[in-house]
Amino acid sequence: MQSEQTYVATPVQKGGSAxxxxxxxxxxxxxxxxxxxxxxxxxxxxxxxxKPGQFVxxxxxxxxxxxxxxxxxxxxxxxxLDTLEFYIEIVDGKLTxxxxxxxxxxxxxxxxxxxxxxxxxxxxxxxxxxIAAATGIAPFICMLRYIEQNRxxxxxxxxxxxxxxxxxIRATELEDFARKGIAKVVITLTxxxxxxxxxxxxxxxxxxxxxxxxxxxxxxxxYLCGSNQFNSTMTELLKSFGVPADKDHIKHxxx
Ligand SMILES: Cc1cc2nc3c(=O)[nH]c(=O)nc-3n(C[C@H](O)[C@H](O)[C@H](O)COP(=O)(O)OP(=O)(O)OC[C@H]3O[C@@H](n4cnc5c(N)ncnc54)[C@H](O)[C@@H]3O)c2cc1C
Numbered sequence: 120m121q122s123e124q125t126y127v128a129t130p131v132q133k134g135g136s137a138x139x140x141x142x143x144x145x146x147x148x149x150x151x152x153x154x155x156x157x158x159x160x161x162x163x164x165x166x167x168x169x170k171p172g173q174f175v176x177x178x179x180x181x182x183x184x185x186x187x188x189x190x191x192x193x194x195x196x197x198x199x200l201d202t203l204e205f206y207i208e209i210v211d212g213k214l215t216x217x218x219x220x221x222x223x224x225x226x227x228x229x230x231x232x233x234x235x236x237x238x239x240x241x242x243x244x245x246x247x248x249x250i251a252a253a254t255g256i257a258p259f260i261c262m263l264r265y266i267e268q269n270r271x272x273x274x275x276x277x278x279x280x281x282x283x284x285x286x287x288i289r290a291t292e293l294e295d296f297a298r299k300g301i302a303k304v305v306i307t308l309t310x311x312x313x314x315x316x317x318x319x320x321x322x323x324x325x326x327x328x329x330x331x332x333x334x335x336x337x338x339x340x341x342y343l344c345g346s347n348q349f350n351s352t353m354t355e356l357l358k359s360f361g362v363p364a365d366k367d368h369i370k371h372x373x374x
Contacts, residue, residue: 122168122296133162134167135165136213136270138170138230138231139176139178139186139189139228139229139230140161140162140163140165140228140230141161141162141163141226141227141228141229141231142159142160142161142162142203142226142227142229142292143159143224143225143226144157144158144159144179144221144222144223144224144225144226144227144335145158145160145202145221145223146158147221147223147231149283150206150288150289151286151287151288152237152286153208153209153286154206154207154208154209154254154288155206155218155219156178156195156204156205156206156290157204157205157207157218157221158196158202158203158204158205159202159203159204159205159227159229160201160202161201161202161203161304163224163257164199164201165196166199166200166201166290167199167200167201167203167232168195168197168198169198169232169241170235170238170239170240171194171197171198171205171233171236171238171258171261171262171265171266171370172193172237172238172239172261172262172272172342172368172372173193173194173232173233173234173235173238173258174188174191174192174193174194174231174232174233174234174235174237174258174259174372175191175192175194175203175229175231175232175233176189176190176191176192176229176230176233177189177191177192177205177214177218177226177227177228177229177230178227178229178230178373179214179217179227179228180228181228183226184347186228188210188213188214188217189214189228189230189295190213190214190215190325191233191374192207192257193202193205193258193344193372194217194232194257194258194281195257195260195261196261196264197261197264197265197268198261198265203229204291205252206254206256206260206288207256208253208254214368215269216249219270226239232352234369234372235345236340236370236372237258237367237371237372238265239262239265240278241271241273242273242339242347244339244340245272245273245274245340246273246274246275246335246338246339246340246357247273247274247275247276247339247340247341247342248275248276248278248333248340248341248342249262249276249277249278249302249341249344250277250278250279250324250341250342250344250345250353251277251278251279251280251344251345252280252342252344252345252346252349253280253281253282253286253345254288254343255345255346255349255372255374256279256288256289256293257344258278258289258342259279259342259344260288260289260292260373261294261361262342262365263275263277263296263301264285265295266301267299267301267303273296274301274351274365275301275302275338276332276333277293277296277302277303277305277308278305278324278329278332279293279304279305279306279307280306280308280309280323280324281306281307281308281309282308282309282310282312283308283310283314284308284316284317286312287368293306303326303332305319305320305332306319306320307319307320307321307323307324307328308320308321308323309321309323325356326354326355326356326359326360329356329357329360336357336360337360337362338362339366340367340369340370341353341357341362341368341370342369342370342372343369343370343371343372344371344372344373345373346374348358348372350371351360352374354369354371357369
C-alpha cells in the first residue's frame, strides 16, 4: 500500500471539499444497459460518516499525486461503512470514460461528504415523498437503507421514473423495501406503454399519478432528484397541488 501522503490531493480544482482520501475499486456491476454500480473501499479502513442524501467528489489522478478530474456523485450506500457505493451513468465524459475503463484494484480519491440541503431528516408529520428520475434514485437508495437499518418510522412514498424496465436501478432491492413496508414504491416507465411484461405504471409522473399515490401530498416533505428540467417540472406540479416551493417542503438534488 502506498503511503497516505502519496494520495492526499493537492490542491483540489473547482473548490469543494479539499481533502480527499484514497479508495480502492472493489466491485463493478453492469446495473442497467447504461449505468454501472461502483463499490470502493477505503485504503485506510476508514468508516465514512455522512448524512443520507449527501454526495462526494470522486477524483482520479493520472500520476498518483494530484487530481486531474473530479465529479460529484450521490452516495448510495448507507453511512458508517468503510465502503462507498455509487450508481453512475456512463456518458463518455471525462470521468465516466475513466470509470468505464477502470479495473478492480484501481485507486480513486474521494472527498468528504457534502450537500447539506438534501440530507434526509425525519419530518414533523413523519411523512416524506421521494421523487427520482433515472440515476436520481441513488441518494434515495441510501436513504431507504438508512431508514431500514435504523428502524426510522417515517411513512415514505417513492415515485421513480425510468425509460424502460431494464433501466430500473436495484429493482429487487426496491421491491424488497416495498414488501417490508419501508416505502410505498411506484415505478413508472416512460418508453414502454405496451410492454406485456410490465404490470406497473407507464408514462410520466403527472397530476393523476400524484392524486392516485400521494393523496396526502401537502402533509409530506418532498425530495426531488433528477435533471434541472425534471426538478422544475415536478416543482410546478407540486405547486399546483398547493405545496409551497420552499426548502421546508421541497428539497432538491439536481444534476
Ligand atoms: C450533487 C450531484 C450528484 C451527482 N450524482 C450522480 C450520480 O449518483 N450518478 C450519476 O450518474 N451522475 C451523478 N452526477 C453527475 C456527475 O457529477 C457528472 O456530471 C456525470 O457523471 C458526467 O461526468 P463526466 O466527467 O463523465 O462528463 P463531462 O466530461 O463533465 O461531460 C458532461 C457531458 O458532456 C458530454 N460530453 C463530454 N465531452 C463531450 C464531447 N467532446 N462532445 C459532446 N459531448 C460531450 C458528456 O457526454 C456528458 O453528458 C451528480 C451531479 C451532482 C451535481
